[in-house]
Amino acid sequence: MRLAAFAHGGVIRSGVVDGDVLLPFPPGATVLDVIRAGSVPETGPAVPLAEVRLLPPVEPPTVRDFVAFEEHVEGVRRSVDNTAGVPDAWYDAPTFYFGNPYAMIGAHDDVPMPPGCQALDFELEVAAVIGREGADLTPEQARDHIYGYTVFNDWSARDLQSREMRVGLGPCKGKDSATTLGPWLVTADELEPYRDGDGFLRLALTAEVNGEVVGRDLLSNMGWRFEDLVAYASRGARVRPGDVLGSGTCGNGGCLAELWGLRGRQDPPPLRPGDTVTLTVEGIGTVSNTVVPGAAPRPIPRARPRPRTRPGE
Template sequence: MRFARARHAGTEFTAAVAGDPGQEVLHALKGTTSVLDLAAAPGSAAEATAWALRSSAAVPVADAQLLPPVQPPSVRDFVTFEEHVEGVVRSVDGSTAVVPEWYEAPTFYFTNPHGLVGAHDDVPVPPGSSVLDFELEVAVVVGRAGQDVDPARAGEHVFGYTVFNDWSARDLQRREMRVNLGPAKGKDSATTLGPWIVTPDELEGFRDDEGFLALELQAFVDGERVGHDLLSNAGWTFEEMIAYASRGTWVRPGDVLGSGTCGNGGCLAELWGRRGRQDPPPLRPGNVVRLEVEGIGAVQNRVVPGADLAALPVVPPARTRSRRRERAVPDVVGGAR
């Protein structure tokens, strides 16, 4: 089964997706049913799909605007591809070493659930950035709440999978990460999610002997392929990512967990590190980025000019401050003591 959110004729709706690649159509689900509703109610997806295919008119995907397929409570993005880490580390400091801590656990950071964009939406350059990059990933959407989930049973918590593009302002990210607090403004302006969510049953045929989904991943800029990898080259399965994310806390229906960027050109920064130069160059307005994931689909976004930083409210640098430990308190005649 496949589920999308879309806008057509001024109306937003959640839909079951039917049809062959390139000829997909949307069948609206009953009433205000959302992907979150389906994820939170095990067994409801098949019934909702059957009703939609039987009762709703078909809307060609080409005639609709695809929205992010889910409005997630939270978005975690992992970094699970060793080859990606090697290339990006080299682009930052010239080293080729992956830190030992990377191998110990599937590290992630929280990113912005309010910055999601649809499969074909334009993506503005973040204010103040001149080094924009894409990141080719796959995301899992959680379908069942859990805490301290056993990796062996984490598959029971999967609702489906979708394509994930973690747009990255590398210049902003580089400055932020020198504070050792992880990326923030370098990552939160846009994340593409789409074109729809595919349920696990449709992808089981791609699973290898170690439990990884061996899906082909491809990245194109202006029609030229710049990246190609297999999802099964990740260091951890999605089930292991869910288990780690839930350790000591909760994952909830609708939570999105990104795989992290694949290797072999899953982003430009990795290629810059390997080639020792910005080749291909950072993304500019007019560039079109297309990411394809076997068994799921493709997203394609055009980069457009963003807001002029000079026109936005100015946030000053930190001012020099004293380190005194007591306030200056006004006296009864208006002076200070």
């Protein structure tokens, strides 16, 4: 089953995708409501997909973005500081950072350039969406807590990200402006036939810029299964319905920065207004977003030198 959120006739609705039409839920019922309830309400008259604007299928309470592809780590590391290989710590556990749940955009929405960015990049990922609350899950238990999957494009301002991460924390404004979710949420049962002998989802991934293929990979090249990611996220914490967990960027051209690291130069060049990025995931669907001009950054003063006075002085 495929569940979508959409705008039609000035009204925001959710429903089931059936071929080239949408079967809407009752007014006010969202995909997240359906996930929490564990059942699908009766649907209304069909609406042609061609007549709607697809929205992110869920408004996630939280977003965790992992870095589960070894090849991506290797390429981007070389791009950032010309260091070869993958850090040993990467193999110990599936690292993630928390993303901005308010920055979700739909499958065909325009993407404004982040303020001050001169090196915009895409990232081809797949995200799991949580269907049941849980904590301290084993990977085996975690499989039953995944409701479905969607395409995830983690738009990245590489120049902003590179500078801010020198402070020693994770990315902030370099990842804060937009994340594409869509085109819909595919329930986990639909993708079970794609599992390989090791339990990984063997889905073909393709990235295009302006109609030219720049990346191809398999989702099964992840270092961990989604069940492992969910289990780790739930360690000492809770995952709840609607939470989004990104796979991290695939290898072999899943983003431009990886190619820059491999080639030693910005080839292909960073994204500019007018460029269209199209990402396709076998079994799920396609998202295609066009970059447009963004706002100029509002100036923020540099930090003042640290005061040396102490209490009582």
